Amino acid sequence: MSKPSISQPSAKTYTVVDLVASALEGRIRIPEFQRPLRWQWEDVRRLFDSIVKGYPIGNLLLWKRLAPAGSIKLGGLRIESRQFDEGWWVVDGQQRLTSLANALSDGGMMDERFALAYDLRKQVFVHPGRDDDGHIVPLPVLFDLQRLIRWFTKDYPEASDSLDEASRVTRVIREYHVPAYLVDQDDEAILRDIFDRMNNYGKRLSRAEVFSALHFSGSVEAEPSLPFQRIAETIHDERGFGIVDSDTVLRAVLARRGSNVSREIRDEFVARQSRDFNDESPQQAYSEGEKALLRAVLFLQENAGTPHFAFLPFRYLLVVLARFFAHFPEPEPRNRLLLRRWYWRAALVGPGPFNSSWTRALDTLAAQIKVGEESDSVQRLLDCLGSQRLPAPSLAGFKTNSANGRIVLSALWELKPRSLLTGEPCNRQQLTQALQDDATLRDVTQRFLNREPEDKRLWAANRLLMLESSEELPASVVDLLVTPQLDCAIHADEILASHALDKKMLQALVEKDKSAFLDARQQCIAEVVKHFIERMAETQLEDTPPLDSFDLDEMDAERDDALS
Numbered sequence: 250m251s252k253p254s255i256s257q258p259s260a261k262t263y264t265v266v267d268l269v270a271s272a273l274e275g276r277i278r279i280p281e282f283q284r285p286l287r288w289q290w291e292d293v294r295r296l297f298d299s300i301v302k303g304y305p306i307g308n309l310l311l312w313k314r315l316a317p318a319g320s321i322k323l324g325g326l327r328i329e330s331r332q333f334d335e336g337w338w339v340v341d342g343q344q345r346l347t348s349l350a351n352a353l354s355d356g357g358m359m360d361e362r363f364a365l366a367y368d369l370r371k372q373v374f375v376h377p378g379r380d381d382d383g384h385i386v387p388l389p390v391l392f393d394l395q396r397l398i399r400w401f402t403k404d405y406p407e408a409s410d411s412l413d414e415a416s417r418v419t420r421v422i423r424e425y426h427v428p429a430y431l432v433d434q435d436d437e438a439i440l441r442d443i444f445d446r447m448n449n450y451g452k453r454l455s456r457a458e459v460f461s462a463l464h465f466s467g468s469v470e471a472e473p474s475l476p477f478q479r480i481a482e483t484i485h486d487e488r489g490f491g492i493v494d495s496d497t498v499l500r501a502v503l504a505r506r507g508s509n510v511s512r513e514i515r516d517e518f519v520a521r522q523s524r525d526f527n528d529e530s531p532q533q534a535y536s537e538g539e540k541a542l543l544r545a546v547l548f549l550q551e552n553a554g555t556p557h558f559a560f561l562p563f564r565y566l567l568v569v570l571a572r573f574f575a576h577f578p579e580p581e582p583r584n585r586l587l588l589r590r591w592y593w594r595a596a597l598v599g600p601g602p603f604n605s606s607w608t609r610a611l612d613t614l615a616a617q618i619k620v621g622e623e624s625d626s627v628q629r630l631l632d633c634l635g636s637q638r639l640p641a642p643s644l645a646g647f648k649t650n651s652a653n654g655r656i657v658l659s660a661l662w663e664l665k666p667r668s669l670l671t672g673e674p675c676n677r678q679q680l681t682q683a684l685q686d687d688a689t690l691r692d693v694t695q696r697f698l699n700r701e702p703e704d705k706r707l708w709a710a711n712r713l714l715m716l717e718s719s720e721e722l723p724a725s726v727v728d729l730l731v732t733p734q735l736d737c738a739i740h741a742d743e744i745l746a747s748h749a750l751d752k753k754m755l756q757a758l759v760e761k762d763k764s765a766f767l768d769a770r771q772q773c774i775a776e777v778v779k780h781f782i783e784r785m786a787e788t789q790l791e792d793t794p795p796l797d798s799f800d801l802d803e804m805d806a807e808r809d810d811a812l813s
Contacts (some may be wrong), residue, residue: 259430259431259433261430261431262426263309263426263427264424264426264427265300265349265422265423265425265427266423266424268346268350269349269354272346272350273350273354274331275321275331275333276335277323277346277350278316278336278337278339279321279323279338279339279343279347280338280340286343288348289362290363290365292348293351293362293363293365294365294374296345296348296349297352297365297388298373300421300422301422306345308341308342308427308429309345309346309427309430310340310341310429310430310432311337311338311429311432312337312340312431313338313431313432313433314335314338315335315336316332316333316335317332323347323350324350324351324357324362325357325363326350326354326356326357327356337431340432342429345427351363352365353388353389353392353422355389358377358387358389365377366378366386367385367391367415368384369408369414370384370411372414382405383404383405383407383411384408386400391418391422392419392422392423394419397415397416455495456499457495457496459514460499461476461477464531477496477499477502477535478492480493480498480502480535480538480539480542481498483539483543484539488547488550489677489678489680489681490681491557492558497564497568498538500565500568500611501538501541501545501567501568501571501572502534502538504568504572504575505534505537505541505571507523507524507525508612508616508618509612509615510568510611510615511611518531525575525576537575538571540575540578541571541574542567542571544574545571545573546567548570548585548589549561549567549592552585553592553593554659554662554781555659556662557680557684560655560658560659560662561655562596562599562652562655563595563607563652565607565610565614566592566595566596568611568615569611569614569615569630570592572615573618573627573630576618576620577623577626581623581624581795582795583796584623584624584627584795587627587628588627589785590631590786590788593782593785593786594634594786595614595634596652596656597639597656597786598637598639602633602634602635614630617630617632617633618630624794627794628794631792638788639782639788641775641778644657644710644774644775645709646707647709647711649689649694650691654709655690656782657709660774660777660778660781660782661748661749661777662680662714663781664746664777666714666715667743667744667747667748668715668716669715669717669726669730669744669748670717672741672744680693682716683716693715693716694712694713694715695715697726697727698711698767701763705768705771708771709771710767710771710773711767713748714748727758730755730758731755731759750773751773754769754770757769
């Protein structure tokens with residue numbers, strides 16, 4: 250039996266005055282299935298800025314039902330409410346209604362998220378602050394006509410020249426109409442279903458889509474995110490790196506132009522904003538960002554042992570590299586070597602030194618790269634990681650989609666694995682081919698044993714990096730390896746070694762001693778990973794910058810001063 254449908258919701262419009270009054274008297278309630286309040290001060294400021302400019306702020310969806318008496322919380326407000334036989338429970342519009350009620354009331358604006366004032370001279374919304382001439386008016390005053398009159402007649406008569414602007418803003422806010430749909434339905438399950446559909450059906454715009462929609466490049470494009478998709482596809486076509494997601498490409502474009510990668514994107518090309526590359530059009534920023542990202546990819550593939558985007562331990566590392574190569578396209582060989590050390594050390598420690606926040610890690614690391622300071626930038630990147638001992642990636646609980654798993658697979662790729670069907674070395678082109686069409690690293694790592702032994706089934710030793718699909722194999726990996734012709738090409742020492750295998754391990758498989766096989770191979774992989782990290786991170790060596798970065802004349806002068 251299908252669920253009952255609801256009657257057509259009634260459509261109405263309410264002024265901000267009506268909505269705030271209903272909220273403060275307790276008619277507006279937040280259902281328990283609503284998500285926590287997420288808006289911060291900047292979101293509230295933009296809401297009121299939209300209202301004053303006459304922009305639409307979206308529809309509300311309200312659920313009409315009994316609202317019992319009690320103490321209710323709405324943002325920073327605590328309201329003692331009577332019972333309403335027809336309460337309004339918010340299905341969609343919680344952030345907007347909460348912000349309106351709090352920012353426009355004295356009690357609500359005590360919460361810093363809703364503390365808003367209007368600067369009558371600059372005609373912008375600002376934080377409340379000391380103002381001796383009365384030109385910065387708190388929103389609760391601006392919203393109350395009687396208080397506003399007292400503000401100008403008694404408190405700040407010297408600000409009367411701004412009365413017209415204040416009256417205009419007051420009128421616009423109070424009379425602003427918000428469309429709302431009211432649903433009359435007793436079944437909470439139906440309202441939950443509506444809420445779930447509104448919040449999960451359809452695709453929300455990503456940050457990359459918002460950015461390219463706001464900063465149209467001038468070309469005719471069907472999708473807002475297309476500039477970043479095009480950059481990713483161009484790099485993939487040239488380097489076979491895989492398709493970098495649009496949000497990572499956007500961050501690389503932003504990182505090239507400024508170190509605060511998580512900055513507000515709406516004002517990116519406003520002239521007053523200071524950027525490393527000023528006076529650029531969006532199209533120029535896309536083009537130059539693509540070049541920087543391509544250099545970073547080339548470095549990863551040729552110098553840092555990361556053949557494909559799927560092997561990248563953390564995406565933010567690619568963004569930091571893009572910023573570096575934007576400013577230093579041809580770094581000194583010594584700095585290139587040090588940058589490789591930094592990359593692998595950063596991959597091993599992850600965002601841990603940055604409060605385990607990859608956003609903070611990205612912004613902190615990007616800030617170390619400064620214009621015209623190539624060697625110093627590299628040294629600052631290294632210093633950010635400290636001198637802590639690098640953790641070895643775990644080989645138990647192995648997952649191909651984790652940073653640990655990708656580091657292990659990078660080490661195994663450095664062994665130059667050979668095909669178990671032909672004995673020929675696998676190359677990056679074959680890897681790219683195997684990882685196309687949404688394939689992942691899981692698709693190119695075959696299992697030896699699917700069930701037992703249970704306690705070792707999830708070990709790295711139980712996975713084989715193999716580019717042939719299971720459909721291409723004449724048998725399972727185990728059957729392929731334990732064929733009786735031990736002198737055939739597939740069992741040549743160099744082929745086995747390219748997969749961290751040897752004949753002793755194969756013998757354990759022949760004898761069906763699965764634990765012995767996994768124990769031996771796990772130990773072998775541990776050694777492979779250890780040597781890979783030692784070679785890439787080189788923590789045992791000094792991280793001295795290139796000789797050219799030293800000012801030898803200044804050093805001579807300091808030595809002479811010391812001797813005199």
